[in-house]
Amino acid sequence: MSVPLIDLSIQHQELRAEISQALNNILDRCDFILGQDVTRFEEEFAAYCGTRYAVGVDSGLSALELSLRALGVGPGDEVIVPAHTFTATAAAVTFAGATPVFVDADPVTWNIDVEKIEEAITPRTKAILPVHLYGLPADMNVILGLAEKHGLVVVEDACQAHGAVYKGQKIGSLGNAAGFSFYPTKNLGACGDAGIVTTNSTSVAEAVRAMRNCGQRVKNVHELPPFNHRLDTFQAAILRVKLNHLDEWVDSRRRLAHHYNRLLENSELTLPVEPPGYHHVYHLYVVRVKNRDALQTFLKERGIGSAIHYPQPVHLQPFYVQKGHYKGQFPVAEALCDEIISLPMYPELTEEQVEVVVAEINNMLVPAQ
Numbered sequence: 503m504s505v506p507l508i509d510l511s512i513q514h515q516e517l518r519a520e521i522s523q524a525l526n527n528i529l530d531r532c533d534f535i536l537g538q539d540v541t542r543f544e545e546e547f548a549a550y551c552g553t554r555y556a557v558g559v560d561s562g563l564s565a566l567e568l569s570l571r572a573l574g575v576g577p578g579d580e581v582i583v584p585a586h587t588f589t590a591t592a593a594a595v596t597f598a599g600a601t602p603v604f605v606d607a608d609p610v611t612w613n614i615d616v617e618k619i620e621e622a623i624t625p626r627t628k629a630i631l632p633v634h635l636y637g638l639p640a641d642m643n644v645i646l647g648l649a650e651k652h653g654l655v656v657v658e659d660a661c662q663a664h665g666a667v668y669k670g671q672k673i674g675s676l677g678n679a680a681g682f683s684f685y686p687t688k689n690l691g692a693c694g695d696a697g698i699v700t701t702n703s704t705s706v707a708e709a710v711r712a713m714r715n716c717g718q719r720v721k722n723v724h725e726l727p728p729f730n731h732r733l734d735t736f737q738a739a740i741l742r743v744k745l746n747h748l749d750e751w752v753d754s755r756r757r758l759a760h761h762y763n764r765l766l767e768n769s770e771l772t773l774p775v776e777p778p779g780y781h782h783v784y785h786l787y788v789v790r791v792k793n794r795d796a797l798q799t800f801l802k803e804r805g806i807g808s809a810i811h812y813p814q815p816v817h818l819q820p821f822y823v824q825k826g827h828y829k830g831q832f833p834v835a836e837a838l839c840d841e842i843i844s845l846p847m848y849p850e851l852t853e854e855q856v857e858v859v860v861a862e863i864n865n866m867l868v869p870a871q
């Protein structure tokens with residue numbers, strides 16, 4: 503039995519009729535740009551996250567960049583980001599004209615190490631951009647406390663964590679603003695690029711709304727940076743259909759992750775943690791193992807999909823090495839990137855498939871006598 507890392511076709515098969523109907527309705531209405539499905543989806547997603555506002559945009563990267571800009575982050579400012587994340591987290595800071603300042607990963611949760619944030623704060627620091635990596639919330643109480651103490655704003659990178667909960671509160675509602683991605687493989691995925699900003703701040707919502715649409719607060723008055731980062735109406739319609747299923751998909755991911763955890767608990771793998779009060783949504787099921795490359799090759803030969811999220815910490819990407827970052831700067835993140843592997847995870851994966859993956863891992867780690 504081969505097991506893919508992810509299979510999007512199953513959920514589209516199930517939702518095909520409903521999605522087709524929603525798209526046909528748009529063809530009838532022709533409200534292609536910022537149509538009624540965009541407005542409805544924004545209302546529904548804000549309600550889902552428990553925020554006053556949600557503003558749809560064209561990607562997760564745009565959501566983060568516009569959040570930072572709306573909060574006044576720009577040239578000359580520094581923004582604290584984890585070294586261990588997808589490169590778009592830091593790219594959002596760069597696009598906003600500011601400088602990302604990296605902080606090492608926590609050796610246990612793999613999220614930003616909150617004990618190392620304060621030493622990275624300088625008089626130029628304007629914001630902290632924590633990531634809820636793989637679906638596990640960052641330690642927001644500590645982060646919000648540091649922000650308050652130093653007069654900083656907080657933007658959550660929620661791109662991997664739709665539906666995650668931190669101490670009773672949905673992520674996306676904890677910072678001054680949050681950016682979500684609906685890249686097709688995310689926990690809530692469009693059929694193309696899409697993203698959204700959530701916030702309780704009227705001024706942030708208004709600024710993002712203006713910047714996504716040629717900088718207009720008022721029609722034909724282009725006051726703010728005149729970008730086009732609009733959320734496409736077709737994507738919004740698909741997301742409305744899928745949002746109804748997000749909680750059941752998250753439950754399924756959690757059940758499958760717990761199945762992996764039980765079956766792997768006595769193996770030499772380091773498993774993902776879920777500290778008390780944290781509700782992990784397992785966008786990715788990532789484990790840590792010394793001979794990672796050999797394991798990945800072994801699994802591939804047996805038809806088991808896997809991936810590395812990510813093979814290099816962001817500060818070692820060529821773009822940031824050029825800016826003076828170097829190997830050895832963030833040892834926890836660097837070691838993690840050599841040892842992590844993402845195993846098959848998607849809501850429609852079966853427990854039997856999880857058992858096949860674990861059996862193959864055991865075949866490799868404990869060779870038959």
Ligand SMILES: *Cc1c(COP(=O)(O)O)cnc(C)c1O
Nearest residue numbers: 561562563588590591661683685
């Ligand atoms: C996917 C992702 C992004 C960017 O989202 P896009 O929609 O691809 O622009 C940003 N940060 C993290 C952590 C992500 O996983």
